[in-house]
Amino acid sequence: MAEEIKKKRLTDIGPHDYNDYLSPMIKKNYGKWAFHEILDPGTMVHVAENGDKLYTVRMGSPRLVSGSFVRDICDIADKYCGGHLRFTTRNNVEFLIEDEKNVEPLKKDLEKMGYNVGGIGNIIANIVHTQGWIHCHTSASDASGVVKSVMDELYEYFVEDKLPSKTRIAFACCLNMCGSVSSSDIAIVGTHRKPPRIDAERLRNLCEIPSTIAACPTNSIRPDTVDGKPGVKVNEETCVFCGSCYTVCPAMPIANAENDGLSIWVGGKVSNARTKPTFSKLAIPFIPNDPPRWPGVVDAIKTILNAYKEGAEPGERVGEWIERIGWSRFFKITGFPFTKYHIDDFRLAETTMNYSSHTRL
């Protein structure tokens, strides 16, 4: 047998040098861009101080993609962009085009292939989302299916600029909230409504009791003796069904087909433009899971969007619009019932009350 030279195992090589992936025009104008213009919801141009123009065409993606998808976008990048492309934080693909003549043919090719071009300007941005039933054990709902259902219905707002401002929707399938869900114009959040179920025997083998107790935001988990052996018990009166204990202790499953669903939150933003960043606030505490198309969630989002489109001034984000018209009017316009669940009772709850005589009658 021929002697094989064992290859040295590569380890800790660190991040790849991004300079390898910058197009010649980007390298030349790095740090020297003068301004940009949005040409249409799928296209923008960045103009450098020396007059160079770099065109960007943005395309939606479902984030979870096949190797074949990757080859599709590579073919387009090779044909029109010298192989250069990037992704955005909201999971879009951006083709970086140095020759203006390539812009329209590239867009036509993408449309022929059935891809979605848009997402720039006063639009619904691609919905950032989590893994859901496809790949997550703590999910209270699927992610991709809800996102697909909402985007199908709101498709016109991805490809046409007709909202008062950019509108960012985000989805998280549980309160872990992977992604910047808690400060979105509209947030959809997977929600459990029943306490965890304790499997005492598995818990003894699998879980560390102190860290399980420490995982609870409401101190609802206490040490307990089960069949003469150490275990935990849950105070169901104070449990808020967050699932944090299940994250650290696999023997406390919380998913419950009949009681899991989604909540809707509004008015958050990350940007500092005009007003400070804010968290999204509760609009609808619970909508049951209704796969495969989640009509209740889709309707709720459309109600919010229509009210926003109708009432907001140009440039106002959802939260700025609500802040101007007041929460009482928001609930009135949307018809969403205001319930006891809308009044905060967690840490800092006191800071959220209306300490004034200001009211819209």
Added chain:
Amino acid sequence: MGKKHQTPLLDELKKGKWISFVREIERAAEKSERTEDLLGQVEESYRDKVNHWKHGGMAGVKSYGAGMVGRFSEFPDKYPGIKECHSMRIIPSAGFFYNSDFLRKLADISEKYAGGLLNFHGATGNIQVLGMSQAEAEDVFQAVAELGFDLGGSGSDLRTPSCCAGQARCEFANYDTMKICHDLTEEYLDELHRPAFNYKFKLKFSGCANDCVASAARSDLAFIGTWKDKIKINQDEVKNYVKKLNVQKYVLDKCPTKCMWFEGEKLVIDDENCVKCMHCINVLPKALRSGDEKGASILIGAKAPLVTGPRMGMMLVPFYDINEDAKNDYEWLKGLISNMWEFWDEYGVSRERIGELIGRVGLNTFLEGIGLEPIPEMVGHPRSNPFIKFTEDED
């Protein structure tokens, strides 16, 4: 393996105009047969309204404590192709810039050794390759390493730092977000690969206050580009904007500090009162540009709800001179981060993010611990209650 499953519920999600993830999973299954079983199991979830993944079970590569997330099917006999369906996190190229050569090779790897499915990108910013078994992990790892890519963070460690497109393609960027993101990732590889923290720690870099990577909502330490000197005004371009836009209503009246006004046709800005929110520059990009003395504000403590509620990043350092510090290999910043991590290690408890620790011990204790002086920029307003704990060192 590779058995076709009936998926009437998922098939509904192949209809409609928005790109279908179901179609993507099917395309992946055409290349990697095991992924047929993913369709089967997800269809069951759609019917049962619960996920069918087990909790528990590790996955990883030798000498790393992070970078892989273990995932096991609840029905391994029925869906053997996803009995193990782990994902591998790969540090992205800064700013998510790639070329077709790398992406094609990565697609090949994902089909050869895994389920043919990828995430561009995970919530923190990693590329994710989905659907491999523990036995295949080393092959994927080495194949990816040969392309010059390394694994990202997971668990209680430094999570993969991320940044916006920055100066590569944005005139708003006040510092080189990609460079500092890349350099610090390299600096802290050990913290990234070998979890030794109380909980996760995230670093994110945004070039301006528009904060496209949501750093102040998501990262324990957020860097938001800013400037110290005057906004640069091109008065001719201002006039052009005035012809087509109600600049008074949509720009000046929206300024949070009302620091700009017209004197005749001339736009005047009281820069001392400007809070660098970016609104006027966003709306009038041809007329206004940020100043020349650029750097970043550093905000601390942002996090998602678990365990004690969500937190937004709070101002810690109003102006960090990145360009100056970069000349010294970020000596000042590394010192600050090192002080923070030491304080967090000493006083934090398991699963306590640094923002929660500050909330628990108080900002003053934290500032003393890391050696920063209290300044008014750190607070929305001074205290309004009289319960002051005077200490003996103050006469």
